[in-house]
Structures are given as C-alpha cells and as structure tokens.
Amino acid sequence: MSSPEETQVAAAPPKELPRWRRILVDTTPLKLGPYRRLFTGQSVSFIGYQVTAVAVPVQMYAITGSSFWVGMLGLAALIPLILFGLWGGAVADAVDRRTLLLISSVVLWVATCALVVQALAGVDSAWLLLALTAVQSAGFAVSGPTRSAIIPRLVPREQVPAANTLNFTASNFGTVVGPLLAGVVLARWSYAVAYGVDAVLFTMALYAAFRLPHLEPTGERVSPGLRAVGQGLAFIVLKPVLLMSFAVDIIAMVFAMPRALFPQVADDWFGGGAAVGWLFAATAIGSVLAGLSSGWIGRVRRQGVALTLAVMGWGVAVAAAGLARNLWLAVVLLAVAGASDLVSAVYRQTILQVYAPDEMRGRMQGVFTVVVAGGPRLGDLRAGATESWLGPTVAWVGGGLLCVVLVAVLAVSVPKFWRYDGTTTGSTP
Template sequence: MSTEGTTQRKRGRALLESVVVDTRPLRIPAFRRLWLTTIVTAIGSQLTAVAVPKQVFDITQSSGWVGLSGAVALVPLLIFGLWGGAIADTVDRRKLLMVTNTGIAVTAVLLWAQAFVELNSVWVVLLLLGVNQAFFAINMPTRNAVVARLVPDELMPPAVALSSTMATFGAVFGPMAAGALLPVVGLPVLYLVDAVALIFTLWAVWLLPPLPPLSGQVRRAGLRDVVDGFRYLATQKVLLASFLLDIIAMVAGMPRALFPEMAERTFGDPPGGGLALGWLYAAIPAGAMLIGLTSGWLTKVSRHGVAVVVSIAAWGLSVVGFGLSGSLWLAVVFLVLAGASDMVSAIFRMAILQSAATDEMRGRTQGTFTVVVAGGPRIADVTHGWAAAGVGTAAAATGGGVLVLVLLAVAVLLLPAFWRYRAPRGQDVTKN
C-alpha cells in the first residue's frame, strides 16, 4: 500500500513538473536578484505604459494622436535597438545597464513633473516618450544578453520563461492598478511610481559582477558592428522567418491604440479613466502569464515552426473576436486568448533564437529581436489609430485580425521550410 502511495506521489510530482515553469535558475543569486526587481519594475513600467496614451488622448481627444505616440516611440527603437545591441557586444554590460536604467528613471521623473504642473503639451509628452524609448532600446537587448551570462546554457529557456512570466505579471496588474488608481490619485502619480520602482533595478544591477566581452576587448561599437550583425542574421533563414511572422501578427493585429477610446466610448468609462481601461490593457498580458505559469507542457512540442504558425493564427482569430465584441467582458476574454496565443509563439520563437546565436552576436540578435517585438506593436499603434479615426474602432480591430490570417497564409506558402522546422535533436523549449 505504501509502495502504491509512493508511486502515485511520484506520478503527481512528475505531472506537476511537466506543467509548471522550471524554477531552477532562481538558485543562481545574481539572476534571482535581477528577476526579483522585474516584479516591481514591470508593474511600474506598465503604469507609465497606460499613463502616456491616456494623457495623449486626454489632451487631444483623438486615437490618431495616440497612434502617433507609437510612431514617436518606434523611431528610437529602430535606431538604438540595433546600435544598442552592438554596444552590448563590445562593452561591460553591467555598466551599460547602469547608464540606461538611470536614463529611463530620469525621463520617468520628467514625465511626472510635466503632468504634475499640468503643462498639457502633447509635444512635451511625445518628446519625453522618445527619449525614454531610446534608453529602453539599448537596455532591453543588454538585459537579455546579461541573463545569458548569468545562467548556464541548459537553464537559459526556463530563465527566459521566468523573466517573461514576471514581465507579464506586471503587464496584468500594472494596467489594472492604473485603472483603479487614476480616478483616485490622478495621472501624475502613475509616472512617479514608475520612477521610484526603477531604484530597485539600479540596486540589482549594481550588485552584478563585471560583464565585459568574453574576448576581453572593450571597444567602441560602430556601424560595422551593426552591419556584421545583419550579415550574421542573413545566414539564419529560419530565424528571419520567425521575425517576419511576428511582424505580421503585431503590425496587422495589435489593437492597443484603440483601448483609450474604446474604454470611454464603447465600454462606458468616465472621462478621467476607469476599470475598463485597466482591464483592456491587462487582458493580453493575463493570457500570456497563464501560459508562462503552465509552460511545462510545451516541452513536448518538437515542431516549433508549426507551433508558431498555429499560435499566430489563434492570435488573429482572437483579435477578430475582440473587434466584434459588444461587451467589455467578452472583449476581455478574446484579448486573454490573444495573449495566450502570443506567449506560445514567443516561447518557440525565443527557443529558435537561442539555438542560433553565439555570445559574440547575442547582443545584436537580441537588438533585432527587441526592434521586432517592441517595434511591431508601435507601428500597429499608428495604423490602428488612424484607421480608427476613419472607420471606427470596431472595424479597425476586426480588419486587423483578418489581415493577420491572410498574410500568415501567404507567408506559410512562401516559406515552407519554416513550417517544417523542428527543434534540433536533443533540444526542446526548455533544454539546449
């Protein structure tokens, strides 16, 4: 009887381990400290992510202007994302993180100041947003490359899953907190909380060991380094295809520029902001977080190409459902499904990236990844914002989802090698 009970417990433990996220990377002190700060800063950064488009909409009363904020954020991402990745490959990554995190904190303080004194200048908001995103574009690939130096190769995918889960945790509860706090404390406080939260990140980065290039050669990054990164990526055909599919999903299908207008005019939020706005911003990350917490089952999937294509198709269908929704809660359900689909796609695309990049190119490949992942939604902000100004928010969202499905079908027909792509032998989503 005791033997049977022991067997059942082992089976239950094995089942649990096959579902929940792998926590072994947290045994590494440096990674654990960096990961813990992600919990705080993820929520703070999402408060600003809600505050900026909300303030722009309050000043202009136009989703077109909200979309323009996406274009303002896109330009520094394109420039500094690629260049920042090259810098991360040629200098001490710890020092670079200190500089960029300080820059992000300073711009957060300035955003709070302009809101506190009620400048009501959309151009000041957009200027500070652009500077903030320039620092972010250098910080993100550097941070990702740092993680690869802190944990061994076999723990890299679970480390990425842990970081992504905490980022989505902040993306869920940050917008919900923003929606609840806006009517009570006002918009300036959201910026201030973000600035204070960044102090925790500076503390964790300060405690990191020095992280110079493995070659030992610290030098200034130039245009040639960026070009070398593109040449390297040109040899990675499957990786390029994964970037293209993500661009299709995000540029055609991300409807977040519509959230401020829909929250107020479709779902009944008061003019100062309310819970509907928070739920709309939180729903996609909520779906992603659910997948992150239960990502163990994904290790059994070896056909990574098929997994990416199917998940992007599910994203497109979910966005169509969102656009056709007449109630807030139905819209939230479809956005949660969209977020879950996007997280599955992201996990497999990151697994493909990890199998291709060497350390001396990791900053540049992560820079390109940052441009694609962060830049695509910002282009969508522009297209969806101006489309909504012409045809309305419902048509803009629904049409975007349909366009995802059409472009995805064309891409799969033109790139059959990606559909056939499997994980290298001996590798799955959580093991190299």
C-alpha cells in the same frame, strides 16, 4: 566579482519530474543568484513601467481627444527604438554588459521622473509627451537587448527556455497589475502619482543591475558602429529561421495590435471608467495563465510549427475580441490572444538565443527589441490611422484577420522555418 566564465553555470543531471511539475512553469533558473536578482528587479520595475504605459496614452487622449495623437506616441517611440536598439545591441557585444545595463536604466528612470514633473506642473503638452516617450524608448532600446543578451551567460543552455518563460510570465504579470493599478490611480489621484509609482518601483531594476557580475565580451571584440550593426543584420538575413521568427512577429504586432484604440472604445463601447485598465491588462492576464502552465513548452521540438500556430491563434482571438460589445467577453478573448502571444514570444526568444553565438547575442537582441517593441508601436500608428478612416471595428477586426492570412502564407513558403526543431543551431543556415 565573478569572471564571465564563472557566471555560466554547469547543468545538473536531468531528473524525472512528477506529472504536475511537467505542467507548471519551470522555476529551476531561480536557483541561480545572479539570474534571480535580475528576474526580481525586472519583474517589480515592469509593474511601474506598465502604469506609465497606460497613463501616457490616457493623458494624451485627455489633452487632444484624438486616437490619432495616441497613435502618434507609437511613432515617437519607434524612431529612437530602431536607432538605439540596433546600436545598443552592437554596444552590448563590445563592452561590459552590466555597465551598459546600468547606464541605460538610469536614462529610463530620469525620463520617468520628467513625466512626474510635467504632470505636477500641469503642462498638458502633447509635444512634450511625445518627446519624453522618445527618451524613454531610447533607454529601453539599449537596456532591453542588453538584459536579454545577459541571460544565456547566467543560466545553462537547456534552461534558457525556462528562463525566458519566467521572464515573459513576470512581464505579463506586470502588464496585468500595472494597467489595473493605473486605472485605480488615475481614477482616484492623478497622472503625477501614476508616474511616481513607476519611478519608485524602477529603483529595483537599478539595484538588480548593480548587483550583477561583470560581463565582459567572451568572443571577438567588435567596434559598436555601423559595420557591427550591418554584420548582425546580415547574420539574420542569411538565416531563414531567424528571419522568419522576426517576420511573423512584425505581422502580428503591426496588423493585429489594437492597443491604440483602447482609450476610445473603452468610452464608446464599454462606458468608460475602469474599462480601459481591463482592456490594457487583458492580453497579459492570458499570458500569465499560459506562463504558469508552461511546463510543456521546453519539450516541444517543432518550434517553427508551434510559433506559427501561436501567432495565428493570436490573430484569430484579437479579431473575435473586436466584435465583442460586452467588456468581459472582450477581456476573455483578449486573454486567449495573450496566451498565444506568450507561447510565440518564448519560442522566438529561445530560437534567437540558441541560434546565435555569444558574440552576436547583443546585436540579435537589439534587432529583437526593435521588432518586439517597435512592432506594437507601428501597430499603434496603423490602428490609429485606420480608425480615423474606417472606424474602430474595421481597424481592430480587419487587422486580426489579415495577420492570420499573412502568417499562414509566409510560414508554409519557408520550409526551413516550418521544419525547424529545437536542436538546430546557427551553424545551419
């Protein structure tokens, strides 16, 4: 195995790119073997993960007939996500990240296999689905920040935006293919087959983690306890740019994520059938298209402005989609939202990875995972609860509009974030 220092590859001299290469996604990081394997394993396994992400809420709605119970899946995932995300990030700064990624990935795989078993047994228990969702969330909360903290050790600093764009594009490709595949599987076969697809594809992630070099901490060793978690949170609080990058994402996901409404509106507005798969896939379709034409992203310096505008674009497009009563119009508008989300995700991740030193990256990615994965789950809970009081249209459209207003006000009130450019480091608060 290579040493940690050997896994950080020296940068090649910059070359003048043809015009078309400046527009298309930058694939340079894929030339590096360790990153390429990690990317491939994550990309393949994420398709299966998204099949399960559709099958679980659809099964829950079939059992209960309630969007509120679908929203409760978000709460079941959120609690372990917060606890294990923060703790897992601290552990990732204290131990070999390869080993930690392997262990947490096995937990995810076992939870998926348990979903297969419950479906085959015909248990039809809402509480069991909540419990297995919580276990899956715990595994993801540790594996996610660990994997993200590994990336700056595998690629040169100037390739971090490109690597993040590739990761988000591949994840969103999985979010397109996975829900569409789930729609076909659920229509023709069963929940057990859907969960089985996830279990089989996830073996690629296990293989990729196993093939990584050992990645021992390079900075000061930390004890993965409450003190280390507190140090990570304090680091964020003292850096307005980091704090704002998290805040705008929380607003976007909590107020403008309509996902929990998809099973209901697919039936009520769009006639059921494959509509639910298209709704779940729509934002990811836009993200993939944006990612494939993302060569410009790494050249933008005013990343604070770009992030703000992207999040506001997400809110506007989501609100417009909530007014559509034609499935394909809704899909197009959600795709526009997804394109905005891809841009904002790349800048959030890049700001975080460049701003934080390596000995802090695990904890920073732990918080990032809690926010990025926990925000949509809070959004699910918010959407489900609001729908039960005010109906799906108000829950969907009102959230998108509120997101736009809150992000605009917050961004202009923090000048350091608004003026942030890509050359700033964490040494500047």
